[in-house]
Amino acid sequence: MADFDFTQRFIFENNDVRGELASLEESYAHVLAKHDYPEPVATLIGELMTAAALLVNTLKFDGVLVLQARSSGSVPLLMVECTSDRELRAIARYEVEDISSASTFKEMMPDGVLALTVDPKEGQRYQGLVALDGESLAECFSNYFVNSAQLPTRFWLYADGQRARGMLLQQLPADRLPDPEEREASWQHVIALAATLSAEELLGLDNETILHRLYHEDALRVFSRTDVRFHCSCTRERSEKALISLGLDELKLLLVEKAGSIEIDCQFCNERYVFNEDDIIQMFAEQDATSASSTVH
Incomplete structure (x- = not known):
């Protein structure tokens, strides 16, 4: 499964920025095989699964990360659970008669709320909420970090019913670049290059090629892959x-x-x-x- 379902961390040696890439195929296929989701819903659930895989690596805890997107539209619920052991499961609720192949995220999930819940085996449960006011799930997750006053973070999430892929970039506390102006310039440089990455490239290229295309002029340290898999906790x-x-x-x-x-x-x-x-x-x-x-x- 390591060839298909994994996350991979990288850091910029000369900038205060870290990144994460996620790839889901078998775990994504397991989820889609359990329910006959319309194509636009399958895309959304793949994007949310990818977000969970990316986020769980940024959180140091032993427990479960739960992502829930709720709305008043044709998709009233998207839900993904990801354990600290990188075990994923997901589900969606939808009104099939109100969904077409051209339905957009905004059309399917109007007036929505995104809830991020960290449920550790020990310690206090945490939940954060943000409105689903972006044009995509990726934009909504980026907004979540802006509104929660945490470290600036940007997401790129894509899924096509066969493969779900994502990338996260996060600004770290000042270390290598203590000067605020240099720090902001480096952050803008990193996310501007990432914004040139198309859905086709992220879904179709391997991590090495993606990172070389984006950051061949930057010094990167790329870490080993961490496996992700589908697992349902029901017994x-x-x-x-x-x-x-x-x-x-x-x-x-x-x-x-x-x-x-x-x-x-x-x-x-x-x-x-x-x-x-x-x-x-x-x-x-x-x-x-x-x-x-x-x-x-």
Whole structure:
């Protein structure tokens, strides 16, 4: 998978700027295979997956990064989860009758909000919000960093239903260039060159070629690739815990209502977990046995 799904960091040796490139193919294909998304929606979900892969490398945490874009339009929800281990899953909600092959981001997601949530295994949960007021998801993410008063950051995100690619540039705290004017000039130089990169080039060229075309006159240090993969965190055990939380009496009523079996579907991967009466009884028997064992010890 390293040949198809990865991120790769680079830094400018003489500027206070770092960069990241992301490439998703197999993980993107896994997500699209789970749902029959219209082409414009498949493009948006690929771009959001790429943004998550880029962002998770800028955050030093152990947990899950969640990106949610919500709107009042034909795409009311885009959602991507990416763990600190670079495991991705994603989903979109859409109204197919309101989407055509020519639908734009602004048309599909008007009056939208982008939420970025960092949910660490330990420590405090963080969430930032920004309006989806850009012409593209890439512009909205760039605006997020402007509005959140964090380090200046620019995004380039593209997807075509086969491959999703992205690039991030971020200005670092002053070090190599302490002079404010030189620092700003170097930042403008870096992003101006990046702006010349077309969607076709980013989707079709390898990282080495891209970086040479853009920055052959700049000293770069390019780091090793970091693998990214599709993975859904749903399990039968997690479904059992969700059912147990409802209580045995409630589940018995639900079994009658559902003609003897309860089904739990994962919205991300379409996996279906089915529980009959024997399963339910066994679940609560095991829970009681575990509780009794804990009490004795």
